[in-house]
Amino acid sequence: MGEISQSMGRYKSTISPELKRNTGKCGYRYKQAQSMATQRHIDKSKAIKLPADLGQIITPLLKQ
Numbered sequence: 001m002g003e004i005s006q007s008m009g010r011y012k013s014t015i016s017p018e019l020k021r022n023t024g025k026c027g028y029r030y031k032q033a034q035s036m037a038t039q040r041h042i043d044k045s046k047a048i049k050l051p052a053d054l055g056q057i058i059t060p061l062l063k064q
Helices: 002-008 012-022 030-043 052-063
Strands: none
Touching: 002 012, 012 030
16 A cells, blocks of 8 residues: 555545445455445435525525
């Protein structure tokens, strides 16, 4: 891992989690890693935006 991090100009602590998170039974494969990262992005919880009409009801109540 030291050689990888040096060749990329990164610290080992940056590379290590990437390898742990994305290494499968056949080792690290960049296409598989990208696919897994994309899926994690899709699956992560998203912020729910407040509809404008509900915001108009809540804002005065918060000011009280």
